[in-house]
Amino acid sequence: MSYKEYFTKLVQEIGEKEGAVSPSIVNSASFGYGDSKTAEAIFAGSAKKPLYARVGNPTTAKLERVIASMDGGVGAIATASGMGAITLACTSLLAAGDEVVCVGGLFGGTYSFFSETMSRFGIHTHFFDVDELEGIEAAINDKTKIIFLESVGNPNMRLADFDAIAKIASQSGVALMVDNTITPLSLRPLERGADIVVYSTTKIISGNASALGGCVVFRAVGEKEEKFKTNRYAFLEKFIEKMGENALVANGKKRSLRDFGMSASAYNSQLTMLGLETLPLRLERVAKSVEQIVEALRVAGLNVNHPSMPDHPHHARYKQYFEIGCGTLFTIEMGSKEAAFEFLDRTKLPVITANIGDSRTLALHMASTIYRDFTKEEREFLGISEGLIRVSVGLENPQEIIDDFIGAL
Numbered sequence: 001m002s003y004k005e006y007f008t009k010l011v012q013e014i015g016e017k018e019g020a021v022s023p024s025i026v027n028s029a030s031f032g033y034g035d036s037k038t039a040e041a042i043f044a045g046s047a048k049k050p051l052y053a054r055v056g057n058p059t060t061a062k063l064e065r066v067i068a069s070m071d072g073g074v075g076a077i078a079t080a081s082g083m084g085a086i087t088l089a090c091t092s093l094l095a096a097g098d099e100v101v102c103v104g105g106l107f108g109g110t111y112s113f114f115s116e117t118m119s120r121f122g123i124h125t126h127f128f129d130v131d132e133l134e135g136i137e138a139a140i141n142d143k144t145k146i147i148f149l150e151s152v153g154n155p156n157m158r159l160a161d162f163d164a165i166a167k168i169a170s171q172s173g174v175a176l177m178v179d180n181t182i183t184p185l186s187l188r189p190l191e192r193g194a195d196i197v198v199y200s201t202t203k204i205i206s207g208n209a210s211a212l213g214g215c216v217v218f219r220a221v222g223e224k225e226e227k228f229k230t231n232r233y234a235f236l237e238k239f240i241e242k243m244g245e246n247a248l249v250a251n252g253k254k255r256s257l258r259d260f261g262m263s264a265s266a267y268n269s270q271l272t273m274l275g276l277e278t279l280p281l282r283l284e285r286v287a288k289s290v291e292q293i294v295e296a297l298r299v300a301g302l303n304v305n306h307p308s309m310p311d312h313p314h315h316a317r318y319k320q321y322f323e324i325g326c327g328t329l330f331t332i333e334m335g336s337k338e339a340a341f342e343f344l345d346r347t348k349l350p351v352i353t354a355n356i357g358d359s360r361t362l363a364l365h366m367a368s369t370i371y372r373d374f375t376k377e378e379r380e381f382l383g384i385s386e387g388l389i390r391v392s393v394g395l396e397n398p399q400e401i402i403d404d405f406i407g408a409l
């Protein structure tokens, strides 16, 4: 499926042909069952009616259907934030003593989630750069439950060889989980061998900083291989028996959402759908702008980093794997914190903030903000230098962004 088809698909699936056209908000925390027999049937799963908003809400259910269909998943679970999505997806598969192989960039919150928080619960994570394929393979053992990969290194802009990593996941029988926050539609991880996709919908999916949110999309169990019917995932057996191809979704709800409660609010789910309607349009626009801006700034003498540049080590992967570019981000290396601060403070257009994927251009100095609590070694691994600025390109006229940045030099 080409991303052009999503222009039709998303607006058609989100809008209703009868009654209210725009998705309506069902803003109730609880739902009356009518009678005791129906209550029993709802709890048993045989009556498909809302139970309680922590485990499902009609507005959120619609968002989940649309995102699952967008990615070719069997189902999805929307969450309160992107970190909520990562927490749900990981805790639904992990128990104390298990291991994770984490590949890529990595988003700061994800790095501390694995290195600090999951380790407190007895889960050990091995971290690798995208090109350390031998190390990745060697780190996998019987305790490994997840290979976690970011579609684009944020902010190191390194791109994985997806097919090579999917092959390792398939041969070793380990679940491949991809954080596709930065490249929805442009990369469709389930089509490339991933089993679970996680999103922060806060970013380009809602696209305008109006709603914090996340979503986890699951592949149908048994669709491509028998990976989840092995001893490694013995806890899934009862879900596979009862729910068949939907086992991963049911497992996510019962083993994580129900007890951790990182549930999406109906109001945010509605806002997220309003953003999602125009996602392909915005992605197409931003992909063109990023390439144009990066090239103009490079010619102007700025030290920019983006895989659209022919001399980027992963330029071939940029062409091979991404249908409409690799998202809104690029970085600028200014050499020192002082130079980075001075440059940023002279620009007029970008909002100085930690968010990405907004309609507006955003920028931030990395080492003094998101990565300030990280050690020197951790920053080195994540590619955070003293002078690094991350830019998230918005919908403005790209020439005005170029002029503003060059003017600030």
Ligand SMILES: *Cc1c(COP(=O)(O)O)cnc(C)c1O
Residues within 6 Å of the ligand: 081, 082, 083, 084, 107, 109, 110, 150, 154, 179, 181, 182, 199, 200, 201, 202, 203, 212, 213, 214, 356
């Ligand atoms: C922002 C982000 C997250 C976390 O999402 P929140 O909605 O802020 O919790 C996770 N992964 C990536 C790649 C992100 O950019």
